[in-house]
Amino acid sequence: MIRFEQASFSYDGRVRVIDRAEAELGPGLTLCLGLNGCGKSTLLKLAAGVEHPDEGRILLGGRDLWSDEVAARRTLAYLPEHPDLTPFATIGDILRMVCRLRGEAPGRASEALEAMDNRIAEVILSWIGDRVTDGAAVVVISHTLAPFAEAAARAVTIERGTVRVSELPPQSSEERRKVLDGLAKGAPVQARTA
Amino acid sequence: MTRVLLFENGLLVSGLTLALVALAASRATASRVLLGAVGWIRHLPLSSSGHRRLAVFSAAVAGLPVFFIMAFLTVLAGQSAGRSVAWYLAGFFPMGLASSLFWTPLKNARLARPLAFLSCALFGAGHPLFFAAGLGMLVLADLVAGPMRRKRRTRLFVPFGRKPGLEHLISLRAVGWTFVPLYLLSYAVLILTQLFILNNRLAGSMASAAARFGGTASIVLFMAFLAARLAARRPPWPWLRSQAMSARGRVTGDAAFLTVPCLPLVAVTTALNVWAGLPVLILLPLLAVRAAAHIRDGPDSRTGPGLALVVEGGLAALAAALLPWLSLVSLAGIPWALSAAARRDRRLKVSRWTELHRLAAGDSQSWSAA
Numbered sequence: 001m002i003r004f005e006q007a008s009f010s011y012d013g014r015v016r017v018i019d020r021a022e023a024e025l026g027p028g029l030t031l032c033l034g035l036n037g038c039g040k041s042t043l044l045k046l047a048a049g050v051e052h053p054d055e056g057r058i059l060l061g062g063r064d065l066w067s068d069e070v071a072a073r074r075t076l077a078y079l080p081e082h083p084d085l086t087p088f089a090t091i092g093d094i095l096r097m098v099c100r101l102r103g104e105a106p107g108r109a110s111e112a113l114e115a116m117d118n119r120i121a122e123v124i125l126s127w128i129g130d131r132v133t134d135g136a137a138v139v140v141i142s143h144t145l146a147p148f149a150e151a152a153a154r155a156v157t158i159e160r161g162t163v164r165v166s167e168l169p170p171q172s173s174e175e176r177r178k179v180l181d182g183l184a185k186g187a188p189v190q191a192r193t194a
Numbered sequence: 195m196t197r198v199l200l201f202e203n204g205l206l207v208s209g210l211t212l213a214l215v216a217l218a219a220s221r222a223t224a225s226r227v228l229l230g231a232v233g234w235i236r237h238l239p240l241s242s243s244g245h246r247r248l249a250v251f252s253a254a255v256a257g258l259p260v261f262f263i264m265a266f267l268t269v270l271a272g273q274s275a276g277r278s279v280a281w282y283l284a285g286f287f288p289m290g291l292a293s294s295l296f297w298t299p300l301k302n303a304r305l306a307r308p309l310a311f312l313s314c315a316l317f318g319a320g321h322p323l324f325f326a327a328g329l330g331m332l333v334l335a336d337l338v339a340g341p342m343r344r345k346r347r348t349r350l351f352v353p354f355g356r357k358p359g360l361e362h363l364i365s366l367r368a369v370g371w372t373f374v375p376l377y378l379l380s381y382a383v384l385i386l387t388q389l390f391i392l393n394n395r396l397a398g399s400m401a402s403a404a405a406r407f408g409g410t411a412s413i414v415l416f417m418a419f420l421a422a423r424l425a426a427r428r429p430p431w432p433w434l435r436s437q438a439m440s441a442r443g444r445v446t447g448d449a450a451f452l453t454v455p456c457l458p459l460v461a462v463t464t465a466l467n468v469w470a471g472l473p474v475l476i477l478l479p480l481l482a483v484r485a486a487a488h489i490r491d492g493p494d495s496r497t498g499p500g501l502a503l504v505v506e507g508g509l510a511a512l513a514a515a516l517l518p519w520l521s522l523v524s525l526a527g528i529p530w531a532l533s534a535a536a537r538r539d540r541r542l543k544v545s546r547w548t549e550l551h552r553l554a555a556g557d558s559q560s561w562s563a564a
Contacts, residue, residue, distance in 0.1 A: 011546045045545055047437040052540045066540055069440040076436055084433035086265040088367035089360055097360040 001026055002137050004163065006056035009046055013054075017042045019161030020056065025139060028153030029132050030165075032141040033184040039158040040141045041081060048078035048140060074102055079124070081141065145184060149177045157183050165167050195269035198227035205319040212264070212282075212289065213311060216491070219260035220293035222252035226426065228298055231342060244296065249342065249523030253294035254287065261286045281325050285317030292317065292332050301340035309335035346479030351420035361444070365451045368428035369420060373455060376416050383412040384462050393468070405470035410477060413456045414507025420452060420498035421485040430490070432544040441539040445532060448486035453478055473514050473521040479508055479526040480531055487535035492542055 004021040009069065011017060017039040025047075032040045045051040046058055049065045049072070058065045063072035085094070098104075125147055131138050132151060139156070140148055154167045168176060201213045230250035240248070244468025265286055272279035292313040300306050309331050316328030386508055390403050464471025484506055488499030495502075513520045 011543055041544070045432070050432045050435045051543065051545055070438045073436060073438040076438075078433065078436035080433055084431070086364055086428070086431055088364040088428070092362070093360050098437060100359075158375075 001059075002139065003045070003059040004056070007046060007053040007058055008044060008055040008161075009051060009053050010139055015121065015159045018053070018163065021046075021154065021176050022168045023162035023163050023165045025137050025154070025156070025165065026133075027135045029128065029148060029150055029151045029181065030137065030139045030154050031145070032139055032158075033145075033157045033180065034159070035186045038186075039161065040156075042160060043163065044078075044139060044141055048076060048103055049073055050078065050080075076096065085162050099103075143184065145177060145180045149173060149180055152176070152180065154180065155180060155183050157186075159186070168182070196267045197275050197362070200268060200271055200320065201275040201277050205321060205324065208320060209318040209324070211283075213293075213314035215264060215310070216261070216289045216293040216318070217296060217426050218312050219264075220253065220257050220290065221298055223257040224250075224294045224297040225261075227253040227256045227341075243336075243339075246342045247336070247341060250294045250298055252431045253298070254290035257290050257294065257558060258287075258395070261290050266379065268547065275462075279320065281322055282318075282320035285320065285325055285328060288329060288332055289314050290318040291561075292328070292373065295332075295335055295339065299343045301343050302338050304337040306335045309338065332352070359447070361447045362451050365424060365428060365448070369423050372423045376419050377458075379419070380412040380459050380463070381418040383415060384408055384459070402467050402469045402518075403515045405463060405467035406473055406518060407511050408476040409459065409470050409488055410507065410514045411465070411509035412459050413478065413481065414504060414511060415475065416456055417452050417481055417485045418500040418503040418507065420455070421503055424448070424451075424500050425475070425491075427500050427509075430542055430544040432555060433477035435544065440530060441536040445483065445486045445490075445535040445539055448489060448534075449479065449482040449532075452485050453482040470517075473518040475525050476521040477510055477514055480528050481510060483528060483531040483535055487531065487538055490535065490538045490542055 002025040007021045008016050008020060009018040017139075021043070032043060034040050046053055047060075049058075049069070052066055055069075060072045061075055065072045071157045085091075089097075112130065128138055128140065128148075129151070142148060150173060152168055154165055157164050157166065168179065172177075223481045228249055231245070231252070234244065238245075265283055268279050268282045272282070292310045296307050296310040296314070312336060313328045313331035319325075319328075379411045387404060390396075390408070391404050391555050396404055409563060460471055460475045460478065481503070485499060485503050488495075488502045491499060492504070510524070
């Protein structure tokens with residue numbers, strides 16, 4: 001469960017990209033939709049603990065992301081849109097470090113490395129499917145809706161900093177795609193707003 | 195000193211002095227500005243020599259503040275010596291171009307660099323004939339320089355034996371060989387301190403105070419340059435912040451990384467004066483935590499961590515020299531400094547830094563381009 005409590009964020013101290021977000025993203029797949037530059041990535045960075053909110057707080061599984069930093073992040077996996085690596089470490093180094101920080105066996109690192117050789121999109125989609133089945137809260141930003149439309153439990157949209165969560169009722173794939181497509185293009189929210 | 199170097203020891207000393215100052219100044223500016231010249235910008239419709247000339251020009255413009263200071267000092271020295279400085283002033287900007295060309299990674303660096311150095315020295319002589327010769331050398335250096343060379347990929351240093359944590363390994367790889375010149379600089383400060391003590395026949399508390407000042411100053415300089423290098427080469431890693439690591443942990447890790455290489459300097463300070471080593475050692479953790487905090491000053495910092503630390507460390511060195519018991523008080527300041535640094539780490543707008551200067555896709559300043 002990811003919970004935003006009156007969380008605000010601004011890059012320059014003037015324009016609020018996220019303005020007093022009050023949202024609860026429960027188990028299941030949440031699609032973060034909207035036009036370019038509306039604040040989707042920023043919202044995800046806030047949820048991943050990459051950026052610190054200027055105001056308010058963000059809870060992960062009931063733990064404050066910034067006052068209980070280590071425990072809250074143990075259950076977190078963040079995959080940014082661009083590869084965010086350092087030239088001063090190999091992929092193996094990084095995977096071993098993640099295992100150490102999470103208290104997992106180093107063997108997991110080599111398994112993950114093996115997966116890199118496969119078609120990465122399939123691996124990620126399958127990983128997301130597994131996590132949703134496990135009951136995790138998964139937030140995805142994607143302009144390609146087709147792979148996620150079926151499994152999405154809700155959609156998050158951001159308009160002028162205001163975050164809206166729309167629970168998606170059970171409906172046919174076609175209707176669901178239509179709703180998601182509208183939300184992605186910035187259409188007014190028609191689904192039930194939480 | 196400027197008067198002595200420029201007007202009282204002949205053209206050779208004047209030329210070499212200004213050439214060395216110009217090269218030192220351009221080393222700092224050109225190495226950073228030129229990082230941005232090897233990325234996506236190369237796809238723009240411009241010849242390779244045009245591209246290189248623009249890069250050199252940008253680096254020279256970035257170094258202008260230093261040349262303004264040099265011009266100011268030259269004018270003062272000229273007035274004091276009653277000499278004309280017009281040719282010196284005329285030579286400063288072309289000297290900036292030549293010194294920037296010297297540091298530019300070039301295909302024909304072996305040919306172009308000596309010519310660029312010679313050009314700097316000729317401009318620094320402050321004579322019309324030498325100025326003309328300097329221009330000729332600069333044009334020649336430009337003609338033989340060839341296109342810019344892409345920097346080779348950083349070879350990762352893997353220490354033998356047991357590996358340190360990856361965070362420290364990344365820091366170590368990022369600063370690389372910086373340790374060598376920094377140790378030379380810091381030991382030079384300690385040698386000067388010892389010479390000062392011997393030359394003035396200081397003994398007892400005076401010798402101890404001088405050793406404390408010199409020891410702290412050497413550590414402050416070492417740490418300031420190391421912190422500046424670390425901040426430039428290893429900016430905040432946004433993704434790492436999503437991992438199970440606290441801001442306090444990151445700060446403590448950096449402080450430890452900055453502390454350990456300073457220990458040999460503390461040992462030498464102790465060898466200089468037995469009573470000087472302990473206060474310097476006690477001051478060390480607070481200085482390291484402050485350096486770790488200044489590394490997190492963010493993209494809006496105009497001076498980088500180095501200058502801020504030199505100012506704070508200079509005061510600390512004075513305090514250690516005059517009131518050694520104050521170093522004990524510094525121990526009480528460590529928890530506060532640690533909390534302040536962790537707060538600064540949390541509040542960093544890392545994505546803003548990323549988008550402006552670092553990892554945005556295709557950004558020539560990205561780590562992969564460096």
